[in-house]
Amino acid sequence: xxxxxxxxxxxxxxxxxxxxxxxxxxxxxxxxxxxxxxxxxxxxxxxxxxxxxxxxxxxxxxxxxxxxxxxxxxxxxxxxxxxxxxxxxxxxxxxxxxxxxxxxxxxxxxxxxxxxxxxxxxxxxxxxxxxxxxxxxxxxxxxxxxxxxxxxxxxxxxxxxxxxxxxxxxxxxxxxxxxxxxxxxxxxxxxxxxxxxxxxxxxxxxxxxxxxxxxxxxxxxxxxxxxxxxxxxxxxxxxxxxxxxxxxxxxxxxxxxxxxxxxxxxxxxxxxxxxxxxxxxxxxxxxxxxxxxxxxxxxxxxxxxxxxxxxxxxxxxxxxxxxxxxxxxxxxxxxxxxxxxxxxxxxxxxxxxxxxxxxxxxxxxxxxxxxxxxxxxxxxxxxxxxxxxxxxxxxxxxxxxxxxxxxxxxxxxxxxxxxxxxxxxxxxxxxxxxxxxxxxx
Numbered sequence: 001x002x003x004x005x006x007x008x009x010x011x012x013x014x015x016x017x018x019x020x021x022x023x024x025x026x027x028x029x030x031x032x033x034x035x036x037x038x039x040x041x042x043x044x045x046x047x048x049x050x051x052x053x054x055x056x057x058x059x060x061x062x063x064x065x066x067x068x069x070x071x072x073x074x075x076x077x078x079x080x081x082x083x084x085x086x087x088x089x090x091x092x093x094x095x096x097x098x099x100x101x102x103x104x105x106x107x108x109x110x111x112x113x114x115x116x117x118x119x120x121x122x123x124x125x126x127x128x129x130x131x132x133x134x135x136x137x138x139x140x141x142x143x144x145x146x147x148x149x150x151x152x153x154x155x156x157x158x159x160x161x162x163x164x165x166x167x168x169x170x171x172x173x174x175x176x177x178x179x180x181x182x183x184x185x186x187x188x189x190x191x192x193x194x195x196x197x198x199x200x201x202x203x204x205x206x207x208x209x210x211x212x213x214x215x216x217x218x219x220x221x222x223x224x225x226x227x228x229x230x231x232x233x234x235x236x237x238x239x240x241x242x243x244x245x246x247x248x249x250x251x252x253x254x255x256x257x258x259x260x261x262x263x264x265x266x267x268x269x270x271x272x273x274x275x276x277x278x279x280x281x282x283x284x285x286x287x288x289x290x291x292x293x294x295x296x297x298x299x300x301x302x303x304x305x306x307x308x309x310x311x312x313x314x315x316x317x318x319x320x321x322x323x324x325x326x327x328x329x330x331x332x333x334x335x336x337x338x339x340x341x342x343x344x345x346x347x348x349x350x351x352x353x354x355x356x357x358x359x360x361x362x363x364x365x366x367x368x369x370x371x372x373x374x375x376x377x378x379x380x381x382x383x384x385x386x387x388x389x390x391x392x393x394x395x396x397x398x399x400x401x402x403x404x405x406x407x408x409x410x411x412x413x414x415x416x417x418x419x420x421x422x423x424x425x426x427x428x429x430x431x432x433x434x435x436x437x438x439x440x441x
Contacts, residue, residue, distance in 0.1 A: 002069070002109045010067040013104040014060045022097055023061065025090045026054045032084035032094075037368045038077050041385050047074045050084035050094050057101055067105065075101055077382065079375055080243055081335035081368040086342075095340070096285060099242055106245025123246045127204060127236045128253060134181045137208040141175030164380045164415065171414035176211045188218055188228040195225030195314055199266040199303075201257075203276050204236040210407050216436040217272045217307055223439065224316050228270075233260040239279035242286065243373055254283045255293060258300045268305045272432055274334030274406035275373065277341050280304050306337060307432060308405065312346040317353035322438040324354055329434075330362045330399040332390070332413055334406035338366055347405055347431050354438045360397040364390075371412035383412075384419075391416040394426075402428045 002010065032050040033039055039049035046052040053074055059065040075098065082095045111119065126132055143149050152158055158166045184207065198221060206214050221228050234257055238250035257280070261269055271277035279286075281304045283297040311317070331347055338344045344366070352359045370376055370386030394402055394416070402417070404410045413428040 002067070002072070002105075006109050007066050007068060009108045010105055011060055011063065013108060014057070014067065014101070015063075017104055018057060018061050018100060019097065020058075020061060022093055023054060023058045025092045026051060027090055028055070029089065031087045031089060035083040035087055035367075037079060037081065037083070037370070037386055038382070041382060042077075048077055050078075050092075053078060054092070054094065054097065057097060072105055075105070077379065079335075079368050079370070079372040081372060082339040083335060083366065083368065086339055093285075096282075099247065102243070102245040103247040107248075119244075119246075123241055123244065123249055127240060128249065130204065130207075130235060133204050133236075134178065134208055137175055137205075138178045138181065140172070140209070141177060144172075144175055162380060164376065164384060167415055167418050168376075168411065171411060171418050173209055173212075175209055181208050181211060184230065184232075185218070186230050186232055188222055188230075190225045190227045191222045192225055194227050196267045196310075197227045197229070197265065198268045198270050198310070199229045199231060199261050199264050201234060201237070201261075201269055201271045201276065201280065202230055203271075203273055205407055206273050206276070210430070213272065213407075213430045213432050216432045217270070220307065220311060220316070220432060220435060220439075221270065223320055224311060224314050226310075229264050229266060231260040231264065235260075237276040237279045238286075239275050240373060242279055247286070250279075251286055251290075254286055254297065258283065258293070258296050261300060261303075262296060266303065268310060269300070269303045270305055270307055270310060272307045272405075272430070274306070274337030274341065274343075275408060277304060277306050278336030278339075281341055304341075306341055306343045306346070306405070308346040308350055309343055311435070312349050317350050321440040322354045322435065323440050324356045324434075324438045326356050326358075327401055328358045328360050328397065328399045329354075329401040329403055330360050330394060330397040331365060331403045331431075332362065332369060332394070332409055333366045334404065334409050335366075335368050335372070337405050347403070350431065350435060351403060354434075357401075360399055362397050362399075363393045365393075369409055369412045369416075371406075371408040373408060376408075376412060376415075387412060387416045387419070391420050395420070395422070400426055401434070402426065403431050403434055404428060405431050 028051055036049050042048040056071055060067050084094050202214055218228050235253050238253035241250035281301050284301045287293040287297045369390045370383035376383035402413045410428050410430055417423055417426050
């Protein structure tokens, strides 16, 4: 809860920092309402819609309302999926407004000691440091391989966790060993004639917990005719910081990544996680107030591409035979891949090119699954309502395979499969891993 003094500081910061022109761009037409999961899930509550939240932000700027607990709660409940942006006739950059508002609040309120300690450990102590990330994920691997996981499940220790986290523990991927996480390539040659020289953004969780997906990504790029450079100096993209009110740290991470990639002489910088890619592709906005870095960021942003875009553009699905045993597959859009990176058709083109499978489009495939970074942890109840809806649509397709393009979405869909008791009939898989399965070399 914020004090009166904190509210006064926050209100002044809103007046100084919020883009009033962007706030005024909202015409209150309501086109965003049918696209907003929290508006729908709340029973059509205006304050839980993009239009409503923008009106609240404007009211704080104008001094009409205080940035009180209800105001903060409205912002906290937003998934940040940005589904409102593609349908907005005025082109309101809602995501930018949301991130600025959250940063102002979080930098000017007093957290309890436990919350402050957790935020410091995660935002400053862990994610900016690749070696610490490897060691932390390595502890999870030790838990999985040492027998502790079996013991914890047998004695009922996991019963102390909330139901969603208890189920999430079951669907976590098998973590690679520390040796595997440390022994990462820095350069890979193209297979056959070189088509492109690309750099690969390996990420933090993707290059630890989801390391096999990263390996598959690089292999697909090589098969496509790409020489692949993986700069070891790269760090976390900063998305968690940008979305969580820690923009200053997000900027520092952005600068480190720009430096790591800018002199490589590559055609593209490839990502395989929609959430990371969406933050990377907006580094120029993040650094808009720093002239030198803004120009360097624009060059960086111009090269960001999702793996599916590159594969589809070079006709990978026509040059390489793709086949799988008969199965029905469906695709769950990554919100940030679709709404920010504007990539929706490429994954579908690739999936529909696989011989032996029937592609079945899911109703509302573009609606958020409820993962949204750590939303499924901090707002578990709302997240599970969204997931239940998503699983209803997935089951209706009769698919045996749900394909995603983001690690958070993947874990959320696997969580849904487990919650529905469908793990023997259905699986969730990253598109890169499915394509690698389908390659007939």
